[in-house]
Amino acid sequence: MNEIAVGIVVLFLLLGLFLTGIELAFAMAIMGFLGYAMLVSFQGAMNMMAKDLFDVFSSYGLTVIPVFVLMGQISFNAGIAGRLYDMSNKFIGHIPGGLAIATIVGATFFKAICGSSAATVATFSSVAVPEMERYGYAKKLSGGVVAIVGTLGVLIPPSVILIIFGIITQQSIGKLFMAAFIPSMVIALFYIAIIVGWCKINPALGPTTQRHPWNERIRSVPSVIWPVVIFALMVGGLMGGIFTPTEAGSVGAAAVLILTLFQRQLNYQAFKKSIMESLRTCAMVIMLIAGSTILGHAIAVTNIPMVAADWIVDLPLDRNIIMIFIILVYLIGGSFIDDLAFMILATPIFYPAILKLGYDPLWAGVMVCIAVMIGAVIPPVAMCVFIVKNITKIPLGVIYSGVYPFLIGLIIAAALLFVFPQMVLYLPSVLMK
Numbered sequence: 001m002n003e004i005a006v007g008i009v010v011l012f013l014l015l016g017l018f019l020t021g022i023e024l025a026f027a028m029a030i031m032g033f034l035g036y037a038m039l040v041s042f043q044g045a046m047n048m049m050a051k052d053l054f055d056v057f058s059s060y061g062l063t064v065i066p067v068f069v070l071m072g073q074i075s076f077n078a079g080i081a082g083r084l085y086d087m088s089n090k091f092i093g094h095i096p097g098g099l100a101i102a103t104i105v106g107a108t109f110f111k112a113i114c115g116s117s118a119a120t121v122a123t124f125s126s127v128a129v130p131e132m133e134r135y136g137y138a139k140k141l142s143g144g145v146v147a148i149v150g151t152l153g154v155l156i157p158p159s160v161i162l163i164i165f166g167i168i169t170q171q172s173i174g175k176l177f178m179a180a181f182i183p184s185m186v187i188a189l190f191y192i193a194i195i196v197g198w199c200k201i202n203p204a205l206g207p208t209t210q211r212h213p214w215n216e217r218i219r220s221v222p223s224v225i226w227p228v229v230i231f232a233l234m235v236g237g238l239m240g241g242i243f244t245p246t247e248a249g250s251v252g253a254a255a256v257l258i259l260t261l262f263q264r265q266l267n268y269q270a271f272k273k274s275i276m277e278s279l280r281t282c283a284m285v286i287m288l289i290a291g292s293t294i295l296g297h298a299i300a301v302t303n304i305p306m307v308a309a310d311w312i313v314d315l316p317l318d319r320n321i322i323m324i325f326i327i328l329v330y331l332i333g334g335s336f337i338d339d340l341a342f343m344i345l346a347t348p349i350f351y352p353a354i355l356k357l358g359y360d361p362l363w364a365g366v367m368v369c370i371a372v373m374i375g376a377v378i379p380p381v382a383m384c385v386f387i388v389k390n391i392t393k394i395p396l397g398v399i400y401s402g403v404y405p406f407l408i409g410l411i412i413a414a415a416l417l418f419v420f421p422q423m424v425l426y427l428p429s430v431l432m433k
Helices: 003-020 024-039 042-057 060-077 080-092 098-114 117-134 139-152 160-169 173-201 214-220 222-239 245-262 268-301 304-313 319-336 339-356 361-375 383-392 396-419 422-431
Strands: none
Touching (some): 003 304, 024 042, 060 080, 060 117, 060 245, 060 268, 080 098, 080 214, 080 245, 098 173, 139 173, 139 383, 139 396, 160 173, 160 339, 173 361, 214 222, 222 245, 268 383, 304 319, 319 339, 319 361, 339 361, 361 396, 361 422, 396 422
């Protein structure tokens, strides 16, 4: 059996393991180990798995997850998240799906700060889903919104994926950030329009509340001033180069802890629960990343990505059709392997071909990000969806039924950028000549 056949068998067996109910992280790790052992050697697979586990568990980049998750858990158990949603309810609760819209906006900014889709989804699974359900929102909408919001920050500075893409392709990271701004706003507006339209068609998904008078809205603001100050401190420190993302999360978690203790909103039991939930969430997320990393190395050894790239580039087709094939490879690969890992694996293969086809590298970077965004929430290895499922216990089928409308919005946005590339290239050409 050749490498490609082994890779196909491994992927089909992985799908079979998913159906048995085994933990997803272990399923990916097991099939990655077995595939690597079949193609290289048992000892090589042991060494690869040990190295991958060590690299993931010792990764400084992943330290951003526990600090932001802890901040979210303390905020939730101390009632800060509840007050934020109460204020949001007073301001936009009368709009169909208003709290889901507030979640889109809040999670987008949160992802831009922490730089991790996994941390964003894990935090808002703990914070946003219970609050939306408290106001009668359907699990389909609350789970779907939280699963999809972690992807939007892929395009919003300081996007880790855009930074890595710029380093790999030797493009200006500042220009990439500017190129991604308009597309990210377009996608966010699509998300909001989908929520409003969906809830108007089926009001039971996101029930509206009464329109609150302005004096009530204004009275709700002081209760959230300090959390907003902490948020501004993290953003200012991060953007000003004072904090790294992990340091920003640490400052935020410490500030929220001090605030809740000072205001006597956090007792010992709530603090203990915050620690335990944070440890459980972080262990789950990091194991998912470790499992997908092991699987990714096995897939790389099969040469499936390289063979697919050679085949696509050599096709006697129009360049736009070939580019669509390349985007599909990113999309499918991102659904099997951690989004950042697959981008790092595939970009050196496809980037020269993209340039030969005559596409602008800035436009290519944004399109790759959108493909990664879609890949992060489609089966079989949809990490954002799995995190929501593991934390909220909402069935996968219910979450996916809430994700699909947003996927349609993402696909429409990608089509618009394909037809109108100036949506990507306008700001860099004007502001960064």
